Amino acid sequence: MPAPRLLVCTNHMACYRLPGDPGGTDVVLAAGEALLLGANSPIANVSRHPYQSLGIIFYPDSLRLYGIRHAPHDQDITPDPLRLQHHNYVHPAPLSEDGH
Known part of the structure; x- marks a missing residue:
């Protein structure tokens, strides 16, 4: 990712691996905790x-904002009213992956 990003766990616990x-x-990350990553951080x-x-x-x-609902490959998450698993909100307008 060519830009800095912030990951905020909003429900349950998330686990990430840094190289x-x-x-x-x-x-x-427990609910309410965050991880700040620099640009191009894997x-x-x-x-x-x-x-x-x-x-x-x-x-x-x-800014690009993503609401993410993660389920491991062997699990299924029943959709909730917010339908976070496949949608994102982008402001001010949709951007390509390189930020333009």
Whole structure:
């Protein structure tokens, strides 16, 4: 990701893996906790349980906000009224992945 971003766990617990030796470092976020990443910082989602989060990407001329509902591959999450699993809100306008 070419811009800094903030990951905020909003429900349950999220687990991310930061690269490093040996095997990387796991960071666990409880509801209400956040992780701030610099531009081009690699990260992997390694959560084994469902959770919800908010992702904020700080592009130079705008913000991109994502509401995310994660379910591991072997689990199913029943859709809720917010339908967070497939939608995002982008302000001020939709952007490409490179921020333009």
